[in-house]
Amino acid sequence: MPSDDFIVTPWNVEGDIDYEKLIKRFGTEKITPELISKIDKFTNESHYMLRRGIFFSHREFNRILDDYQKGKKFFLYTGRGPSGHTHIGHLVPWVFCKWLQDKFGVNIYFQLTDDEKFYAKQDLTLEKTYEFALENALDFIALGFKPENTKIIINTKNIKTLYPIAAQVAKKINFSNTKAVFGFENETNVGMIFYTSLQSAPCFIEDLPVLIPLGVDQDPHFRITRDIAPKIGKPKPALIHNIMIPALSGPGSKMSASSENETIYTTDSPEIVKKKINKYAFSGGQPDIEEHRKKGGNPDIDVSYQYLRIFFEQDDNKLKKIYDDYKSGNLLTGELKSILIDKINEFLKLHQEKREKAREHLDKFLLKD
Numbered sequence: 001m002p003s004d005d006f007i008v009t010p011w012n013v014e015g016d017i018d019y020e021k022l023i024k025r026f027g028t029e030k031i032t033p034e035l036i037s038k039i040d041k042f043t044n045e046s047h048y049m050l051r052r053g054i055f056f057s058h059r060e061f062n063r064i065l066d067d068y069q070k071g072k073k074f075f076l077y078t079g080r081g082p083s084g085h086t087h088i089g090h091l092v093p094w095v096f097c098k099w100l101q102d103k104f105g106v107n108i109y110f111q112l113t114d115d116e117k118f119y120a121k122q123d124l125t126l127e128k129t130y131e132f133a134l135e136n137a138l139d140f141i142a143l144g145f146k147p148e149n150t151k152i153i154i155n156t157k158n159i160k161t162l163y164p165i166a167a168q169v170a171k172k173i174n175f176s177n178t179k180a181v182f183g184f185e186n187e188t189n190v191g192m193i194f195y196t197s198l199q200s201a202p203c204f205i206e207d208l209p210v211l212i213p214l215g216v217d218q219d220p221h222f223r224i225t226r227d228i229a230p231k232i233g234k235p236k237p238a239l240i241h242n243i244m245i246p247a248l249s250g251p252g253s254k255m256s257a258s259s260e261n262e263t264i265y266t267t268d269s270p271e272i273v274k275k276k277i278n279k280y281a282f283s284g285g286q287p288d289i290e291e292h293r294k295k296g297g298n299p300d301i302d303v304s305y306q307y308l309r310i311f312f313e314q315d316d317n318k319l320k321k322i323y324d325d326y327k328s329g330n331l332l333t334g335e336l337k338s339i340l341i342d343k344i345n346e347f348l349k350l351h352q353e354k355r356e357k358a359r360e361h362l363d364k365f366l367l368k369d
């Protein structure tokens with residue numbers, strides 16, 4: 001059972017997250033059916049990530065839509081901390097960004113924070129995080145973004161653009177504030193303490209309001225950005241939050257790029273995918289077949305089912321059938337896993353081809369300053 005006993009910060013996610021409570025704790029707004037139908041009207045399409053509550057919370061998405069209706073555009077911004085290869089959970093907000101970009105016809109900025117991961121992880125060099133930044137960029141590009149309206153920012157390379165904005169931001173954030181938000185201590189390196197200023201900078205890169213699709217763990221940075229925005233004469237960034245994607249070992253763990261067996265990487269081979277799912281994906285099934293047939297499984301805690309719901313089965317009817325069959329005991333855990341394995345491998349085959357092609361085009365996406 002979810003309880004109060006969970007932690008969600010940019011550098012630490014623990015416990016079984018109760019998203020209703022998280023909305024209260026963070027002071028965000030729930031994505032209501034009314035908001036979803038408003039979005040549907042603009043986009044002429046209902047997105048499964050909204051229907052299924054994968055995106056569940058927001059800050060001022062309403063304002064962005066109302067302004068858009070009055071003819072005022074916005075731009076999109078999201079990012080990734082390159083601490084390893086991309087895992088499938090990272091694709092969730094990026095795919096949603098692509099959809100928003102297509103529907104609203106707006107620019108997007110993608111920030112790769114090689115500096116952040118260098119500050120935050122003991123065992124990573126700056127060379128290594130930069131290398132991962134370039135690799136992660138390929139996954140982003142592979143989702144179909146175009147260089148005409150997409151720019152990739154790498155912090156250590158684009159500091160010339162970021163720094164004047166970060167300086168404006170940094171002057172308005174005081175230590176006690178950032179300390180209270182992130183729990184910094186005297187031993188925390190000063191790179192971490194300054195870092196929110198750099199993640200804030202792309203919010204103000206264009207003279208328009210920004211909308212940021214992001215994992216809810218990143219909200220604390222932008223809570224600070226929103227507080228200081230009026231003080232530097234800028235609009236507050238609007239946010240739309242997705243849930244944390246569970247690690248293979250199940251509820252209560254976030255899919256983290258640094259634990260090999262907890263994660264499916266976009267670079268994994270079909271054999272590795274099969275092995276990881278079969279061996280590590282937490283199951284909501286019963287201990288043996290007989291009992292499973294009799295009592296049925298629990299799709300709500302089953303990681304294979306959750307991956308289908310979150311990303312790999314976009315057809316609601318097919319998903320419902322899997323849900324019902326698993327719950328009734330008709331579908332066995334091994335069969336459910338094999339549905340997921342096929343889906344992931346089908347997706348990755350194409351994705352990996354596009355990812356390799358993206359190498360040739362990478363340079364066109366990188367912000368030149």
Ligand code: TRP
Nearest residue numbers: 078079080081111113199214218
């Ligand atoms: N800090 C983020 C991470 O660790 C990376 C990031 C930078 C980001 N800018 C962002 C994420 C904007 C979401 C939105 O993954």
